[in-house]
Amino acid sequence: MRSVVAAKSGTQWTIEAEGHRATVVEVGGVLRGYSVGDREVVDGFGPDEISPASAGQILAPWPNRIRDGHYTFEGTAYQLPLTEPDKHNAIHGLTNWSRWRLAEQAPDSVTLEFDLPPQIGYPWALTLRTRWTVSADGLRCDQEVTNTGDANAPWGFSVHPYVQLPGVAVDDTLLRVPGRSKILADQRLLPIGAVRVSGTEFDYTEPRRVAGAVLDTTWGDLIRDADGGSSVTIAAPDGSRAVTVWGDENFHWWQVFSGDTLTGERFRRSFAIEPMTCPPDAFRSGRDLIVLEPGATWRASWGIRPSAA
Numbered sequence: 001m002r003s004v005v006a007a008k009s010g011t012q013w014t015i016e017a018e019g020h021r022a023t024v025v026e027v028g029g030v031l032r033g034y035s036v037g038d039r040e041v042v043d044g045f046g047p048d049e050i051s052p053a054s055a056g057q058i059l060a061p062w063p064n065r066i067r068d069g070h071y072t073f074e075g076t077a078y079q080l081p082l083t084e085p086d087k088h089n090a091i092h093g094l095t096n097w098s099r100w101r102l103a104e105q106a107p108d109s110v111t112l113e114f115d116l117p118p119q120i121g122y123p124w125a126l127t128l129r130t131r132w133t134v135s136a137d138g139l140r141c142d143q144e145v146t147n148t149g150d151a152n153a154p155w156g157f158s159v160h161p162y163v164q165l166p167g168v169a170v171d172d173t174l175l176r177v178p179g180r181s182k183i184l185a186d187q188r189l190l191p192i193g194a195v196r197v198s199g200t201e202f203d204y205t206e207p208r209r210v211a212g213a214v215l216d217t218t219w220g221d222l223i224r225d226a227d228g229g230s231s232v233t234i235a236a237p238d239g240s241r242a243v244t245v246w247g248d249e250n251f252h253w254w255q256v257f258s259g260d261t262l263t264g265e266r267f268r269r270s271f272a273i274e275p276m277t278c279p280p281d282a283f284r285s286g287r288d289l290i291v292l293e294p295g296a297t298w299r300a301s302w303g304i305r306p307s308a309a
Helices: none
Strands: 003-006 010-017 020-025 031-036 057-059 065-067 070-071 076-081 088-091 103-105 111-118 126-135 138-147 154-155 156-158 173-177 179-187 189-194 216-222 230-235 241-246 253-257 271-276 291-292 297-309
Touching: 010 103, 010 111, 020 126, 020 138, 031 138, 031 241, 065 070, 138 291, 189 216, 230 253, 230 271, 241 271
Parallel strands: none
Antiparallel strands: 003 010, 010 020, 020 031, 057 156, 065 088, 070 076, 103 111, 111 126, 126 138, 138 297, 154 291, 156 271, 173 230, 179 189, 179 216, 216 253, 230 241, 241 297, 253 271
């Protein structure tokens, strides 16, 4: 295991096992890279780069967007900073640009921690702990959070890895998403309703070529795997390669983004595949919102499983 210091993304921790190699970094506790042999599985970034388009970030204490950054929880109104000013939203939580600390390390795993202090718009104290592990089964992330304050706290969680099949265009990729419904979103990418996807262009319950589809889409009403979790898969047209992102039973929604608003080489080069505990704007709607009681700890697991024929 090697540690080096970079100017922008901070300390780098690289873990390796069975030909799998991942790097997580101090700033944001971000997954900066993951490869198997010489094959890059995630569309990452350099050690001296700022995470582009939220690549590899942990999204907490809420995923996605909150309309106007304003919400009410247990009878009190709160106002968050508008971190997506062009759409007047608060986006992707409060942990992505903070420095996480090393808690434990081994050749095949590393655990990082971060204490989220009470602040304007989110006056609750949380301690987050993330354990990253690589093995022959792929990359696994075990996430936990503890409410260290003295009042109930609203909580939601997601992650933002971009996964790829080098040499396979987004249009040619076969995509499977286990969602039987999708969120209808307005121009600010906020929910205004939901519809069933059966028989529509958003029905990916069986693998289907993406073609020209423009995706920044939230799916719900999930088809569960035998273990109670669910998974999204991208595959090459000939089935020779695939990448599966999985989440355990704590995740009730999937967001898939095909990179159409990105610029330069990152335009439609990979997919952000995000397991989410709750849908966008859950702090306002309350849908699948988790309430952490004082002293309570919440845990969940997700991961990335590459495969080759």
